[in-house]
Each structure stands twice: as structure tokens, then as C-alpha cells.
Amino acid sequence: MQKTPNDTQPIIEARGVTKTFDGIEAVSGLNLTVPPGICFGLLGPNGAGKTTTLRMLYGVSEPSQGQIKIFGMDVGRNTRAVRARLGVTLQDNVMMENMSSRDNLFIHGRHHLIGEALLAQRVAELLEFLEIGADADKKVLKLSGGFKRRLSIAMSLINAPELLILDEPTTGLDPAVRHALWSKIRGLKGDGKTILLTTHYMDEAERLCDQVMIINGGKAIRQGAPRQLIEDELYPNALEFDCSSEEEQRLLEGASELVKLRTGTRLMVFAKDTEQILTRLQKLDGGNRRAAIQRPANLEDVFLAVTGTHLEDG
Ligand SMILES: Nc1ncnc2c1ncn2[C@@H]1O[C@H](COP(=O)(O)OP(=O)(O)OP(=O)(O)O)[C@@H](O)[C@H]1O
Ligand SMILES: [Mg+2]
Structure with missing residues (x-):
């Protein structure tokens, strides 16, 4: 007997999910709970295990260990029932290049066994919704990358899914299309x-996602609302400037309550009051002031900090 989802039942519930390829764990003991109606972001460096996780969630790849429930149903045992209610946009566009966008949408809809009258209505709505x-x-092969991406998303919406899984929906798109x-x-x-999405754009995650999980080496390392993280x-506050390790020592000598993040010659200093540090920097520089950027700390800083760029507490 299938359970009817209610407001409190998570849409996605994954427990201890592990995926092993040739003895190596690409995903390792992942726990994931996504409640209804939110946008959840799965973030992580290249090879972190994001696509592998998504593939297990929508049932094309079986976990080596662990359980996955979507809409309260075990994905492995109810793959068809789950798929009927979800839409997936893969990392690479999968469409028939020699056909038009309209034909691709119709063919995709027929795979879902949608009746012709309803399908014609949905195709018209989606072409309008995604402005294509x-x-x-x-023919699709004549479309630009941005339009192909829009078509990919339109295709994933053809069955009016309750859950939408988007693997890097805006990679390679210009700012207007994003x-x-x-x-x-x-x-x-x-x-x-x-919505469950992956992205390498932290500004995108910060704008769209209510919750994010940062994974690295197949393991969840942080989870929460972007602001909270x-x-x-x-x-x-962040202060960003170029500086040698020697200068850094002189500049920050005795300073406390700050976090430093260095990538090459670039130093980022996070503190409540970066104004004070900026004043010290300007004193150190004398008349020859270097360019420094003062800005609010953001999710990209958190990502760099927790996924391995050198970080020190002051
Ligand atoms: N079919 C496969 N066979 C063997 N190894 C695989 C397979 N699929 C993925 N992997 C490995 O699993 C790890 C995770 O890959 P995955 O594609 O999930 O990363 P990702 O987080 O989506 O990365 P990206 O940001 O580059 O898309 C990588 O080390 C990858 O080489
Ligand atoms: Mg991927």
C-alpha cells in the first residue's frame, strides 16, 4: 500500500546511502532529508559525488548501501511510481538534435504516456513558460546552449512533476539567461x-536555496540555510587583498576574532570589523596603497573554507 504524502512527510529521505565504484566510495553514508516545497542545493567540488547522489535518488543507479525514499516510497521497489511524479534535468542535455524543441517535448510527453490533448496543452504552456x-x-542543433538548457528544463516539466531534480541547470549560461x-x-x-539542484555557482545557491548541503569526497560536511552557514x-565582513605571508604576519600581529583564508597571494580576512584591519593595512602601505575589497562574507567563502582552501583562526 502506497502512503499518500502529507505536509509533514519529507519528499526525499535518504539514510546511510553509499555508492562504491571499483572498491572506492564515491558517496559515503549520506543522510538527506528534503521537506516539501523547498529548494535544496547539493554543493561540492568536482567529483564530490553530486551527480552520483542524484542518479541514486531518481532511481537509475542502485545504492551499494542505505535506503532512499521519495514521496515516502522506496525508490528501488517503486521506480515507476516515483518517476511518474518527478522531473530530471541531467548535467548534459539529452535531446534529439535533429528535431525541433516542440517535437522533443511531444516525444518526451508520450514516453510518460500523457494523453494527446493534455500533452498539446502542456507543450504550449512550457514553450511559453520557458520563453522558447x-x-x-x-532544429535543436541550431539552438544556442542557453536555449538547449531551457528546453532540457521544459522537458523535465512535461509530466507536471512534484519534485524537480536539476543537475547544474545554469552551467555555461550568460548572466541574462541565468x-x-x-x-x-x-x-x-x-x-x-x-526542487533539488546542484550548482558550482555559490551566488546561485545563495539566491535560490532554502537549504544547502556541502559534500566533499562523498561525505556531507556542512548543511543549513546559506545565511546560517x-x-x-x-x-x-570580508577584506580581500594581495599580501605576502611576511606582510600578513606584521599586519595581523595581535589581532584576534578573525578568520583568514589564503589562496596563493590573495588573503581574505573575515571579522566583525574589517575597517580596523583596513586602517592597519593602509598604515603598513604608507603612501603606496594596494587595492583592497571590503564586502560581506558569502557562501563562496564558506565553500572555500570548508572544502579545503587553507583556513586559520586568528
Ligand atoms: N560509473 C562510474 N564508474 C566509476 N566511477 C564513477 C562512475 N560515476 C562516477 N564515478 C566517480 O565517482 C566520483 C563522483 O562523481 P560525480 O559525477 O558524482 O561527481 P560530481 O560531484 O557530480 O562532480 P562534477 O561537479 O564534476 O559534476 C568521481 O570520482 C567519479 O570519477
Ligand atoms: Mg556532476
Whole structure:
């Protein structure tokens, strides 16, 4: 007997999920709970295990260990029932290049066994929603990357899914197209859909995601709301400038309550009050002032800090 989802039942519930390839754990004991109606971001460096995790969640790859429930159903045992209610946009676009966007949408809809009248209505709505109507009858191979990405997302929405899984939805897109897609993703969330996405753009995660999980080497290392993670890991303000280790020592001698993050010659200092440090830096520089950037700490700083760039407490 399948359970009917209710407001409190998580849409995704993964417990102790591990995936081993040739004896190596690509995903290691992952626990993931995604409640309905939120946008959840899975973040991590290249090879962290994001795509592998998504593949297990939508049932094309079996976990080596652990349980996954989607809509309260075991994915391995109810793959069809789960798939009928979810939409997936893969990391690479998968579509028939020799056909038009409209035909791709129709073919995809028929795979889902959607009746012709309803399908025609959905295709028209999706072409309009993702603003691809004007190019709907052009062959896909003639479309730009941004339009192909929009088509990919339109295809994943053909079955009016309750859960949308997006693997790097905006990689390689220009800023205008990214903004357009963000607004579509927000619109889908506003309609009550649950969204799980991966991204390498921390600004995107910060804007879209209610919750994020940072994974590294297949293991979850941090989870929370983006703002909360920034508060927990760093101080609210950042000061960024080029500086040698020797200068750094002189500059920060005796300073406390700060976090430092160095990538090559670039030093980022996080503190409550970066103004004070800036004044010391300007004194150190004398008349020859170097360029320094003062800005609020962000999720990218947290990502760099927790995934391995050298970090020290002051
Ligand atoms: N079919 C496979 N066979 C063997 N190893 C695999 C397979 N699929 C993935 N891996 C390995 O699992 C690890 C995680 O890969 P995955 O594609 O999940 O990373 P990712 O976080 O999505 O990275 P990216 O940001 O580059 O997309 C990598 O070391 C990868 O080489
Ligand atoms: Mg990937």
C-alpha cells in the first residue's frame, strides 16, 4: 500500500546511502532529508559525488548501501511510481538534435504516456513558460546552449512533476539567461514544487536555496540555510587583498576574532570589523596603497573554507 504524502512527510529521505565504484566510495553514508516545497542545493567540488547522489535518488543507479525514499516510497521497489511524479534535468542535455524543441517535448510527453490533448496543452504552456516559443520549430542543433538548457528544463516539466531534480541547470549560461532561469525556478517553487539542484555557482545557491548541503569526497560536511552557514563558519565582513605571508604576519600581529583564508597571494580576512584591519593595512602601505575589497562574507567563502582552501583562526 502506497502512503499518500502529507505536509509533514519529507519528499526525499535518504539514510546511510553509499555508492562504491571499483572498491572506492564515491558517496559515503549520506543522510538527506528534503521537506516539501523547498529548494535544496547539493554543493561540492568536482567529483564530490553530486551527480552520483542524484542518479541514486531518481532511481537509475542502485545504492551499494542505505535506503532512499521519495514521496515516502522506496525508490528501488517503486521506480515507476516515483518517476511518474518527478522531473530530471541531467548535467548534459539529452535531446534529439535533429528535431525541433516542440517535437522533443511531444516525444518526451508520450514516453510518460500523457494523453494527446493534455500533452498539446502542456507543450504550449512550457514553450511559453520557458520563453522558447519563437524558436519552437527550429532544429535543436541550431539552438544556442542557453536555449538547449531551457528546453532540457521544459522537458523535465512535461509530466507536471512534484519534485524537480536539476543537475547544474545554469552551467555555461550568460548572466541574462541565468537570471531568467532563476526566476522560472522561483516560480516553480512558488507553485509548491520541491526542487533539488546542484550548482558550482555559490551566488546561485545563495539566491535560490532554502537549504544547502556541502559534500566533499562523498561525505556531507556542512548543511543549513546559506545565511546560517555564513554566520556559523565566518564573520560577517570580508577584506580581500594581495599580501605576502611576511606582510600578513606584521599586519595581523595581535589581532584576534578573525578568520583568514589564503589562496596563493590573495588573503581574505573575515571579522566583525574589517575597517580596523583596513586602517592597519593602509598604515603598513604608507603612501603606496594596494587595492583592497571590503564586502560581506558569502557562501563562496564558506565553500572555500570548508572544502579545503587553507583556513586559520586568528
Ligand atoms: N560509473 C562510474 N564508474 C566509476 N566511477 C564513477 C562512475 N560515476 C562516477 N564515478 C566517480 O565517482 C566520483 C563522483 O562523481 P560525480 O559525477 O558524482 O561527481 P560530481 O560531484 O557530480 O562532480 P562534477 O561537479 O564534476 O559534476 C568521481 O570520482 C567519479 O570519477
Ligand atoms: Mg556532476
